Amino acid sequence: MTDHWPTAITDIEPNSVRVRGYDIAELMGRISFGQAVYLIIRGELPDEATGRLMESIIVASIDHGATPPSAMAARTLASTGATLSASVGAGLMSINAHHGGAIMNCALQLGEISERATASKCSLEEAATAQLADWKNESIRMSGFGHRVHSADPRTARLFNLAREAGAFGDHCHTAMAVEAAFASLGKPLPINVDGAMGAVLADLGFEPEVMNGLFMIARTPGLIAHVREEQTRMKPMRKVMPGQHQYDGPEARGLPS
Numbered sequence: 001m002t003d004h005w006p007t008a009i010t011d012i013e014p015n016s017v018r019v020r021g022y023d024i025a026e027l028m029g030r031i032s033f034g035q036a037v038y039l040i041i042r043g044e045l046p047d048e049a050t051g052r053l054m055e056s057i058i059v060a061s062i063d064h065g066a067t068p069p070s071a072m073a074a075r076t077l078a079s080t081g082a083t084l085s086a087s088v089g090a091g092l093m094s095i096n097a098h099h100g101g102a103i104m105n106c107a108l109q110l111g112e113i114s115e116r117a118t119a120s121k122c123s124l125e126e127a128a129t130a131q132l133a134d135w136k137n138e139s140i141r142m143s144g145f146g147h148r149v150h151s152a153d154p155r156t157a158r159l160f161n162l163a164r165e166a167g168a169f170g171d172h173c174h175t176a177m178a179v180e181a182a183f184a185s186l187g188k189p190l191p192i193n194v195d196g197a198m199g200a201v202l203a204d205l206g207f208e209p210e211v212m213n214g215l216f217m218i219a220r221t222p223g224l225i226a227h228v229r230e231e232q233t234r235m236k237p238m239r240k241v242m243p244g245q246h247q248y249d250g251p252e253a254r255g256l257p258s
Helices: 033-042 048-060 069-079 084-093 102-120 124-137 154-165 171-185 194-205 209-234
Strands: 010-013 016-019
Touching (some): 016 033, 033 048, 048 154, 048 194, 069 084, 069 209, 084 209, 102 124, 102 171, 102 194, 102 209, 171 194, 194 209
Antiparallel strands (some): 010 016
């Protein structure tokens, strides 16, 4: 009989740190952050192409301006004089079913559509059309499609291309394309947004839906830190942080160095 509880994530010994069995000092400088995230959550190291795909998922959601609930919550708390950790924590706690949660919800819904196609022996687009009709009757929205700003989310195509390069463009990604086609055939074009693309790609990579919100949190944390620090250094304390009343004054559009 032992009073120890098990953990299979990280082994700590004097002068030794092993993450999922790998010496962390050997990982440093040799694997990307995307590969490290994959490793600690999934338990195995991905190949470089999958690591690049993971990096792209993190970069895609690093920030989306000052209006999302997480940024508003973080800035509002920072305006009171709260610490960086408290302010960022407030932003992270706002990531739930209706903010960031579309990633998990979309993955689950795409799975349902795919299963319907298999059970009914019909095409993915036929299954999507029928399932969308059922959900409409039940007042259930299809997550991961449409966007309040973008008519064509610029991040989606890039994620899908990287998924193809990594050999990870699987059933969920194909189903997402079928749903987009179904919406178009119904006269209601709703493109796949970045949440839907992330949900499809992560599901095809084998991630559990329950961790997908967490991956969004990992991605969004640096953006929240930037918003909090800007609030602390550029704005007056205890101001009214009003959504939609900001004006961008950062660098002009620029390309990557050659």
